[in-house]
Each structure stands twice: as structure tokens, then as C-alpha cells.
Amino acid sequence: MKLSQLSHWKQWAGRQWLAIVLLLSLIPILFFGTILYWTGTRIVEKEVERSSLHSIIQMKDQMDLLVNQIEEFTNQFSLQSNVTELLKIGTSPSIGSLPLTVSLINDLSMFAFLLKSVDSVYLYHVAQDTVIFQSGVASFNGPALPDANWLDDVEKAAATGKKSFWIAPRPIVKFTNSPPEKTVSYARLLPYVNNEMKAVVIINIKESYLRQLIGNFPFDSDEVLMIFNENNELITATDTFRDLSKEDISNITAVWKDNEKPSSTFRISNPDSFVTYSHSDKNNWTYALLIPADAPIKSVQSLKSIIIITTIVFSLLALITSYLSFQKIQNVVRRIVKLLNRSNDVSDSEESTASPSFNLKIDQIEQRIVKLMGENQDYKQKHLEHNAVMRNNYLHSLLLGQIENEADDEAESRSQLPHSFIHPHYSVFMIEMDIVKSGDSIKEWDESLFLFAAANIAQELLSEIMPIETVLIPRQAVAILNLPESFTERNLQDAAESLRQTILKILKRSVTISVGRKAYSIHELSDTYNLAGLALQRHWLGDGNEVILPGGTIREEAAIAHYPSIWEDRLFRQIRSGDKQGASEALNQFHEELQAQNIPFSQIKTFYLQLLVSSIRIFGNERDVMDSRKLYDEFMRLNKLNEITDWMFQVFADSLPQVIEKLNKRQKEDFESKMFQIIENRYAHDLSLQMIADECGVSTSYLSELFKKRVGITFIQYVTNFRVEKTKQLLQNTDLNLAQISEAVGYSNAPQLIRVFKKATGTTPGDFRARK
Template sequence: MKATGPIGTLLFCGIGDLPYVSSGGCPMQEHKLFFKIWSYFISLLVPILLIGYIVYVNVDRLMNKDVSDRLQANLTASVSNIDVNLEMVRTTHNNLMINDIVQQYLKPHSLQTAQDKINVPSIIRTIAANRSTLSSFIDTVFLYSDVEKVYTADGVVDFETFFNKFYAFDQFPEAYWRDRLSQDSIFEILPPTEVRLEGGGRRTVIPEVTTQYVNGHLITSVTTIPARSVLRALTGNSIYESTAYVVTDADRSIMMRSDQWTEEQLEELKTKLEREGEPDQLQTTIDGEKMLVTRLISPSFGWHYFSVTPVDAFNYESSGILTMIVWICVALIVIGIVFSLIFSLRLYNPIRNIRSILQNEPHPDARRDNSRGRGEFGEINQRIYELMDEKLDITERLRHISNDRVERYFLDLVNGSPWQDEDGESRIMADIGFVEGKYLCCCFMFQFRDRFYHEIAEADRVMILEKLKVVLWGIMRRHVNCYMVECEHNLYVCMVNLRTEGDRAGLDEALKTIRLTFEYDMVYCDLLIGIGNVYPDTTSLAASYSEAITALDKMRSRPDSSVVDAAELNIGQVYYYSFLDETKIVNALKIGEPDLLRKEIETIVETNRSRGVSYSHLGALLAAVYQTGYRYLTERKQDVFRFATEKQHQKLTQKTVLPTEWQERTEELYAFFDRIIEATAVKPERRSSSVVALISEYIALHYAKDLHLEMIADEIGLSPKYVSKLFKETTGSSITDTISRTRMEKAKELLLETDLKVGEIAEMTGIASRTTFLRVFKKYEGISPMDYRNAHGRRDDGEK
């Protein structure tokens, strides 16, 4: 296509520094770059449209805000008026109950005297006078003190007739009003209900009930407020005729509404308010129509008032502004097109010269791209794109290397193996923004149910597992500065940097968001979250991680909780494993009792658990118990690797353990000890002799103490019942008898070889009472200690 004539040439080529024109005119294909530049300039006019749109939106928003403020103020005034009337109803209600005539003459019908019956008209006049005070806001007032008569402003009516014929409540039958006489209550507002009147009419009323003692009898006073009175107070002051009103109680139950609202519209409004958190103002769509909803809560009665106004009722005000903005934008665009044409002409020639230079360079990629018709700018920028691609590739490789290094650092840190390279550690902390504040660990553990593996395809499962870390980390770092690593399969550890006091609230909000995010996935998995304590530096993250893992384990005792904070727990950072505990395990190995050995280990573990020992230190405890078995084998010159493979040995010596690994780790430990007992166990008779020898040796060494069966059993790591039975069956004598005989043998030696008094000998043989010593000695020897000494040639040192 060619431009015809000088005007066409000027339009395509411009005025002044024209691009090169061949003798045949100015072909568009040759100067495609010029038109591209011009289109770029014209695209800069788009902000004019955006600015016009923004101006319109802001003006419209301000006008909507003004309307919203006026609607809010109008609703506030109406609600205040309603509250004043309701307060007056309450005051009138209370005045009626304390009125002298009511106090003096209102009694149950069966207790009324003739004089009381004469004064009944006074009660009726009193009710009528109270009703007339707020006749425009009250439907009726009635009192009753029994189930026989009801007193109204129009007279006295039989109880059943009144509630079944004259004023029958749909929601509250006659039985309900009978029960009210047994409930002492002060000014209770009941839900709205329809009443059937004697003439067949119906109306919706709000009953207000008070039951209290008068003259020693419970009297119920009821005032009913027509729902139309409340709605009339709202609509009477409405700014827009199309505004509808809805009133709910504190439990969000609808009390009254404008007539034009259907049940479906109310449900839609209720759903959208709940979804948005019930704001004071909300613009939404109901039944296909845009609505402005304003809410106000009554400070006196807790009712929720909603005004719902169609946006079309006030939207016409912004139409004139939109017209003016459109014309301004059109004028600016025309001016912009003219100036963009001029600027495009001035830029085109220099760019064309640069293109010509680059076309002359012998670069194969440039020639190849040009042959494919990449366009004018492709010839100019090809080399630049190549450099950018190389830079992006290098940057991506460096990012992966950096991420792997940071993950390795944190994994080593939480596993108790911090780096020794302080400079490298500082650079990592600076790169991820961990430069100040406090630190803690959060652990996220997913426990997948069978449904996850049966109902979800394998490819989808793999994708889900790959994205879990991304989802968790994405939510966390929107609220706090953090770094997340996958420590074990389905266990994610998040290191959190709390820079300010407010960051802790941000962390709580992040955890709340995570729970809500995975709430609907709980049919497939359980998400457990453990939070460690806060520490002043990153070197303590291992302790925080240990506490977080312990918190996960504590969820077994708190099944109603998905988040446990270590700050709420008493977690110890040292395990308890005494020489006595080790002795019990060794004794169980010696006597070859696997059940006893398991019981001792379980007792040691539960003791540590009850003291709040952290999970990582429980792992160290298992490693210490394993070392006891290791030393036991070493002392007997046994090869440890006969009883545990190298892989098992490495696992059992690890000082860290996860809750998911605990069962497997303990079972491997038990299997290790079972193999030791199986290989080193003695025959039953030799086992019995070994235990009896231990007991006899202990008695011989400790007879001077306050010795008894339970102490001996505890010292050798066996149950008292087992020790007593085994010793009796093997020796034919009880442990108590053996202790006494041993003491008497020692006493006889001291009587013959020393000049000690009888009381001193008693103390040295473990018998604190001299009388008991004399009795026991005579039981076993047949004579007293002094007679025994005299009979064997010792001098009498006197019994004192």
C-alpha cells in the first residue's frame, strides 16, 4: 500500500526529519517501526482513560459514602427514638408492678376477699392508665396472679378464654403462660409472635414479660408492642421511600421486617452478612439488585437494625459527573494523538540508524531471527535478549544453590549441629532478613488418612505433597518473617523471626489462616501444629524445635486441640537416668527377664514424660539406655554387632526422635535387649540362684540399716512379690527371717569379741529398739544376750 499525493506522504512520513522515502512514495511495510513507535505513544494515552475512570470511581465513592453516612445517621436517629419508647415501656411496666393499688389488691382469685373483689375495677383502671401513657407504642397490657383470671385494661377475663380466644399467642400457648408463674424474671423480651384476636384479626407483637412477688405471690405482667410500631418508627424517618428494614435479636433471629421482603431475600441477606463478618455498612447484590446495607446495634436492648436501600435510589446523582469526565477524556485523547505523532517522527530516524548498524554485524542468531520475521525490534534487541537470558539462567542456578545451602544450615541447626563458619552463618541470616528480634520454631505435621490414598489419584497425591510446603510458607510469610524447611516426610519446620511485639499476633493470625485453609481437607488428613518457646538468638532454635516436637507429642493427651504452644507446657531440657535406673536394667539382663526389662524401661520413660522432658531429650534417653546394653555386652567381651546391625546401631545411638518414629525406635530397642537376653540368659535354676545370691549379698552388706523387703527389691530392680516368692522357694526361708538371723549372728560375734553394751550392739545390728533386740535374740538363741555372753566366759558389763 502506498500513500497517494503529498498529503498522504506527510501523514505517513511526518513533517521535518522525514524517514527515507523511495521514489515510489512511502511504503508502510518499510516504515513499520515508525507506526509501532507511534502506537506506543498512543498507548500512553490509556492513563487518561484510567485517570478519568479513577476520578469517576472516587467521586462515586465519596457520594456513596455521603449517602451511607446519611443513612447511618438516619438509622441512628430512628433507633434512638425506638430505644426511648422501649425504655418508657419498661418504666411504665415497672411503675405498674409497684403501683399501690396493684400491690394492695392484686391477689390470686382464690384468696380474694369480698373487699378485694370490690377493688378489682381499681386494678383495671390502673392498667388502663398505664397503657394510655404509651398507647401509640403499646398494643395491650395484662396481669395475672393465677391460672383463673387475667386482668386487662378492658376488664377481667378467664385465663383459658383470654389465651385461647381473646389474645391467643401462636408461639406461646396457654401452657407457656401457666409456667411463667413459676419463674421469677425481670423484664424479659420474648421473640415476636402473631396473636389471634377475638374478632378474627391477627397482628405481630413483641411480648415483654416480668414475673415478681407481690403480697407474697408471684404476679406476671405482660406488655405487648406491635411490630408495626417499630417499623413505622423506622420508615417514618426514611430518606428514600424504597429503603426496607430488617430487625433481628442478639441471636440473629429475625424479629420484624418490611413487607416487601421475601424469605428468600432475607436468607440471602443473612448469608452475605455472615460471610462478610457483619460490617456496619455493606454494598452487595440481593436477588440481582445492588443494595446498600447499613447496620446498627441498639445499645440498650441489643437488637440489630438493618436498613437496605437500592443503589438505584441514589445512583442518578453520579450520572452528570460521568458525562463531564467523558468529554474531558475525549478532548485530552485528541490532543495526545497529535503530540504523539510529532514525537514519533523525531524518534524514528535515530532508531532506524541503530538498526542498520546491527544488521551489518555477522551474528548468525540475528540473521536467523530476521529470516523468521521477528519484526523491527527483534533485529535491534536480539543480542540484548541473549545476555538477559544468560543472566536469568545464572541467577536461577545461584538461587537454587543458595536455597539448598540455607535449608542445610537450618536442618543442621535444629538437629543440634550448628555451623562453625560464623561468616557464612551471618551472610545466610542477612540474606533471609534474620538480623534482629527473637526467634522460635513452628512444626507442622500432616497425618494422612486412608481416604487420601484410596480416593485421590497417585499423580494428584504427588502434586499435593510437593505443594504443601509452598502453601504453608506462602501463608506464614504474609504475616511474619520466616523460613520453612521440610525436616522429615510430612513434617515441616518453620523458623520464625519475631522482630516486634506485634509479630506474635501476626504469627497467631497466620496459624489461624492455615487451620482455616486446611479445614475442609480434614477428611483426608490431620494437621498438627506445635509451637516452641521464644529465644533471643538463632543458636537456640534447636531448643525451640525440640519443644515444638514435644508439643506435637502432647496432643495425644489433648485430642480437642490442633495447636499446642510449648509456653503452655512444662518442658524440661534434660533427661533423668540415674545409676539406680541403669542398675535395674543390668539386673534384669542378668536374670534374663524380658518382661521385667520392658517394664523398667517404660517406667523410666514415663517418669521423664511426667517431668515434662522434651522430645529430643527423650531420644537422648533412649540412646543412653541403648548404651547401657552396649556396655553390658562390652564388659562380657561380646561383639555388639552380633545383636544389632550397623544401621540399627546408628539409629539407636541417635539423640533425636520424632513422634512418628517413637514406636519404631522403642521396638528396635526392646528387640536389641531381647537378643541379648536370648544369647546370655542362664537356666531357670541358675537364674534363681543368681537372684538369691544378689539378695544374700545385699543383706550381708546392709544388715545394719533399716532393711526390709521393698528396699531390697527396689535396689536390685525386681518386684517385691517376685523377690519374696523366689527367695522363699529357693532357700526355704523368708527374707525377713534371713535378715533377723544375719543380725543375730553378728550380734553374737559382738557379744563375745567386744565389751559393747547390749543397746550399742542392737544399734550396730540395725535394731533401733533395745527391747526388740532382746526379744528377737531370745527367740533365735533361747537365752538373753547377757546370759549368752556369760555362758561363753565374757564378763558381765551390765544391762543398761
């Protein structure tokens, strides 16, 4: 029985051997497919972690650069002379009525105008509970400035001895009864060397600017970038943040709370995502990127589908062969081969050179398939180059270093570039439109159109010299240059300068161009792009219409220019004295020294603007000095050198000395009135020249000289005569004795009064009273 059964199974296995082979073939397919699927998923996850950390670090570097700009300005601002003078003022006089306050308002307004990220700047004076801001001066928490919730944090910091800190985030109320908005604020307590808080500088950052900054990075639509403060409170995030709950945020922050690493990637279950974070030592903020957990799996879904389909196909074949005999399978195969031979006979009639050999026909099929794949690859490349959106994203990814790492060597990397890139070296031009001046007709939404036009000009101008591709990113146009081997750094600078002048001539608006250093391989292109962008950001205070060379250096002619500070000092001295002729000569020397340096018009205009700003700081608000003239607006409308020089001579050599002379005369009269008023009020006390000089804010030598010019006698003689006259009045009109009178007029005893009175009048106080 057993032998018969064994024989039966052998016969069945002999008939069904093909089905058995197919079923056994499923085992290696499933085994190796699973390994490939698992390995592919792990590779993609590692790539997600690497690219996420790279993006996070780029974001952190840009935020640290912004923080540095804010803190550097605050440090420079707090060391200015006008701030130091403000710290010396107590509860009186009122800072709202001082010329010093005007210069502070100008400084705050200028900073808020120059830095796009700043929403508002406050300078809070503690003793007078008053806030100086861009628009004027207001009482703390008054209707003019209802934003007051930062004071509690400032007082806590002062109690712990902290001198500077960030308040992120906090609500800001800009107008009375208006809903609060979100902002990030930097606070600096003044002065530096004293624990007593006398003033506070508050700088408020636009949350919209932070959103725009993090929105510039090419994240997928379902990824979330977030910024947290040192207390793990959310500062800002991309728009996709709205889908997260408070519990989700708590789970995300728990990742780095329990981890000592400054940066890493973890997977969390709620929400099911990968969290990549990086901690900044600059301000103790944490930057986190949230990527859904299914994102890496999407990249290997095709592999999973292939494995499943292959398994199903082999299973069906095994099922079919289990019901069909080997002979039937052979008949079916023969019919298929005959059909194929019939099709090949038709092809042979069309191609006389074709061989009847079956193997040769297989080779022809293989060649046609290879040709078809090549044509498909060419079509994809052409489609990539001609599709504007895909092309822009591809080139942007190339600049960010997200393309080159997919290739193992330079040859594979170059194969992914546009066909026009045939040279071995590369560089970039980053083109940024200069700041739009007040009263200009261009709107903010026109900036993208302007950059598009600038990119087209760069394409037309430079394509005759070298292969070029352009990319549009927020606020900038980037030109990727494929440099010939003979192209030098000097040629690169000349090309950038020619492009700057052409854009200015055609579009009637200036740009700043940052030139990237020469990259000697495609792998160095992203570094060149990043360095050019960093140089452009560091030059945020420049006057525009310039070319920034690698490393942040400005053009050679601008780099060697120096400001004629000697003639500025002499000009201001002549203006103070009211000498119009001397002021005209000093200004002429200032102009001639600038002309001798052979520097461009933009640099000359910058130096003249610096002279104007210095004069306003020294001589007070331009509205007071120039009878409501708006000097900034007048100056910025001047676009020719002769217009600027004529205007400067009219202001500094004509109008300003006259007005300053009048102001000096009025101030001198006010000073003399105050001086005599102090003597009249305090003649009965221990009055001294030093005390009056301190009260009036002048030196004793100046006060003594003024007495001689104004009165004709010395200060001691004037005070003595004044006391003698008061003594005469008391002797005539009262019954006070000499001891009481001496005390009333500022002498310590009666003998001293008698001696002084007799020396001044030739008689004693007693005889004077008896005669009268």
C-alpha cells in the first residue's frame, strides 16, 4: 500500500512538475523582495533624516543671523551719546520736551525702516514711565501706545540681573481696542555696567516675516516647520501647523526634553511622524521639522507593488498548470510561437536586411527596446527643461544640494544638468531689488515681476558668453553660470557689473548683485550659492546699486573709498559759529576730496547722506532747524551729482548757519535769563560759580567769561553787589538786626556783612539805616 501510494505521488509530481517549480519560485521572490522593500525603506528614512537636518540647520543659521543683526544694533544704539545722556535724566526735566528725544526718534525710525523684519522699536525711560518710539513720545500704557504687556518680563529679568533676553512669543496691541497680534520681542536693559535699570530697548519682530522666512524653504505640502522658545512654547510655524492639536505639540516637544543631543531625528506615534530638531545655543530656541511617517514609504510603494503583482502572477500560473497537463502547455506554447513567427514574417518583408535566425530576431527586439528607452529618457529631459515649474524646482533643488548627492560621481551628476552646461566650472549671481523708497510708484507685489524681467535680462545678456540658467526664488533671482575654464574671477566681476548697469538702464531701478565664488565641480555649487546668499544678507545696511564680490567684499572702487571726517568736523564747527563763508569752504573741501577718489555716484550719495544724518543728530530735528523742511525726502529725490552738491551748499553753507546762529542767540538769551534767575533765587544760600555752571550745563570758565562780557564785572562782584542791594532794602524796610539780615542775604555772621557793606558803600550798615 505504501509503495503504491509513493508511486502515485511520484506520477502526480511528474505530471505537475511545472506547477511545483512555479510554487517553489515564489519563496526567493518573497524573500528577496521583502529584503529589498525593508532596505529601501530604511535608505529613504535615512535620506529624509539627512535632508531634514540640513534644512533645519539652514533655517537656524538664517534665524541666528537675524538675531545677530538685532542684538548688534541694540548694542551700538545703547552706546550712542544721546542714549547715554538720556540715562542721566531722572524724573525731570520731561524728556518729551528735549531736543535729545528728537534724535532718538530719528534713530529708532531709521532702524525700523532699514530692517524689513522689524515691526516697531521702543525706548522705555523708567524714571518718567515714558516710551519713545518711531512716531513720538507717549506715557506708558497710554492710548497712543497701548502695548504694555512686556513690562512684567522686563521687571523679572531686572530682578535676576539679566541684561538682555527674548520674549517669544508675546501678544502685541498696536491700537486701542484692536485685537492683539503675535510678535517676537528682544529686550535690552540699560545701562550695561549698573544693576539699576534706567531704560529698556524693546525691538518687536514681525511674525509675518518669520513665517515668510521659513516659508522660503522648499518643503512638501504635508511637512511642518516649527520654532519653539526656551520654554518649549511655539513661536511660529508654517501654515500646515493648523492641523496639529495641543497634545500633538506636547508630544513633539517631549522628543528633545528627554534627549541631551543638540540635534537628532526620532519617530513618534501621535502624530505618526518623524521629528527632526536642532537646538540653537544663540537664543536657546529649538527648530523642529515634522514629516509624516508614511512619506518614506511612498518612495518605495512601486517596489512593494511589483513584489505583490509578481507573486500573484506566479500563483495564477501555478494554479493554471495544476489543471493542465504538460502536453496542453506545450501545445499552447507552440501556438504562441507560431503567432510570433507569423508577425516576424511580416516584419521581414519590410526589412530586407533582417535575418531569419530566431536569435537575431531576439537581438533586434532588444535593440528596439533599448532605443525606445533612450528616446523616453530624452523626452523626459526635454520635458524637464521646457516645463517652467519643474525646471525651476529642479534648479532650486540643485542649488540647495538636494540633487548632487543622488549621484556617486561627477559624470553622473553632470548627466542630470541641462544639456547646455558643457563647461567644468560654475558660479551664481544672486540678484535682489534694492529697497523701494518712500513715494515710489512701484508696489510690493511688483517685485516678483521685476525679478522675472531681471532674470530675462541676465539670460539674454550672458548667454552669448556662457551657458546660463535662471531660477526665481522669493525676493531674489538667481543666475546659474557654467563658466569656461579660461573665465577668471575678474571676468566674473565684470560680467556682474555689466548686468547691474544693464538692469538699471532698462528697468530704471537699481539692484544689488552678490557674486558666488568659482565652483570647480557640481558638488561645490550649493556651497557657492549659500555663501553668496550669506554675503547678501550681511550687506543689509548697504546703499544698494552695488556688486558684492565673494566673501562680502564690495567692488574695488567702493572698497578703497574713505569718508572725509576731518572736513565734516570743520564744517560743523563753522556752522555752530554761524560762519557762512567758513562753512562753504569746508563743504567745498569735503566735495573735492570725494571727487578726487574717483568713486561711483552711489558711493558719493551715500557719503553725503551720512553727512546729512550726522548734522541732524548734532543740530536737532530737521523740522525745527529747517522750518518744517523734510531733509531726508528732499535728499533722496536727488539723482544727479550737480543736484546734490547744489542742494548741500544751499543747506549747509547758507540756510543752516543762519538758523543755527539764531538758535545760538536765543539759547544764549535763555541761558543768561536762567543764570540770573538762579542768583536771584539762591543769593541767600551758599552760592558758587561751580554750582551755577553745573545747573546750566556749562564749564566754569565759559560762565566766568560770559559774566565779564554780559555784565562787565566778575561773578563774585555781581553776587556781592546783589547782596548789598538786598541788605539796603532790608535796612530801609524792616526792623531786623544785623545778624538776621546777614543770614537773610547769605553771609554767615554780622561782622562779615559789615565788612563787605562798608567796602562796597563806604559806610557801615548802622550809619546807612540812621541816615535813611
